Amino acid sequence: MNPIDLDKVLRETGKELRREVPVIIRRRQDEVYAALAELPMQTRTKQKHRFKKARKFMGATAAAAIIGVMSSAFVSPIMAESLKNIPLVGSIFKLASDLGLRTAEERGLVTEPNASVTHEGVTIRIPQVVYDGSRLSLAVKREGSGLIGGISDYEVVQEGENIKQIYQRGAITDIEMFVDGTSLYDYSGGKRPGLMGNPTSDPNAFLYQLTDYSYQGEGALTMPDQFLLTAKITLEGIEEPFIIDLPVRKSTDHIVVPSGETREWGGLKLTLEQLKLTPITTDLIVNIEQSSQSKEIDPQNLLYEVWDDRGRVLGLVAGMGVYNKDGQYQMEMMFDRFEETPDNIILKPFLPVFQDPTANSGLFAVDSNGEIVKKYLKDLEITIPVESASLEKLYDIHHN
Incomplete structure (x- = not known):
């Protein structure tokens, strides 16, 4: 299965994206930035000049995978297979068949912020994050009672020419990411990191991945070596969104x-x-x-x-x-x-x-x-x- 163009999905389902940046994000930003200094970072960059010739490479589709509602249907090809038999979110990186994430776990490149927010008896937790300058992966865990179905589940119902998505209480209905306080939804420059979602075998666990496309050039919103990532996650049946701040540093050469x-x-x-x-x-x-x-x-x-x-x-x-x-x-x-x-x-x-x-x-x-x-x-x-x-x-x- 190929990466999904989530912007296209949103357009087709007629979903309107909320564009207001929560005041709480700016209010807490300075406080959270202070934690950046305590995170390890390797800054050594190696350059090689001219390599020649050519022959093999792995199946890619020209999908513009950006932001959107995540469900078990939106699976990047490498993660769908790798996460089938993983029971615990805390072990996603270690047990995934994605060798890069497994390597990050083995080499101690993974940050474990275990940041969480609780509303109405439901907790959203982010136990693991890793960022290598190209892609950022983070695990999301849901805990609480009165939850129906999985965190990424929804039912698609077609009524004539209209398509509706029906969510049960506790399912993710919206995910918005902010880089240093700037929403990936609202960035006026248009060029921005991609965001994809991948389910796990644990119905209460989900894995998100931001990809920073380096060729986008001047005017693009990019992820620097260190920044504040804010995740704003909305669950069905929970009035207040879950806003979690994560100081991020690149952890690899x-x-x-x-x-x-x-x-x-x-x-x-x-x-x-x-x-x-x-x-x-x-x-x-x-x-x-x-x-x-x-x-x-x-x-x-x-x-x-x-x-x-x-x-x-x-x-x-x-x-x-x-x-x-x-x-x-x-x-x-x-x-x-x-x-x-x-x-x-x-x-x-x-x-x-x-x-x-x-x-x-x-x-x-x-x-x-x-x-x-x-x-x-x-x-x-x-x-x-x-x-x-x-x-x-x-x-x-x-x-x-």
């Missing part, structure tokens, strides 16, 4: 690998603009220029896989694609980390096969295993050599 390597096929010119590696996330930016001969190929239909040189495919975390002012299509994709340090990282673009090939849109064709049928574009593959010593030091994982 990173390596930036500028590339500029290009490949051409079918009137498309693909450029790998940047590769950024943290102990948690593999972050890539690609740029696509389209000539007049390629008008029948929509750059938004071009998807990607990331592989290591042992044939292992990275799990997709999030992705966003936009057209820039020059008409070029830029896409940033975040994947899991590598299990072991590879000698080469391989970007492998492909086109999904549609059930109706003549329409070149609509539903994807799937194989007997339920996987998307793919047309790999070998001429666009890019292989990136890796300086193993630097990456091994960055990962710094000692196996027993």
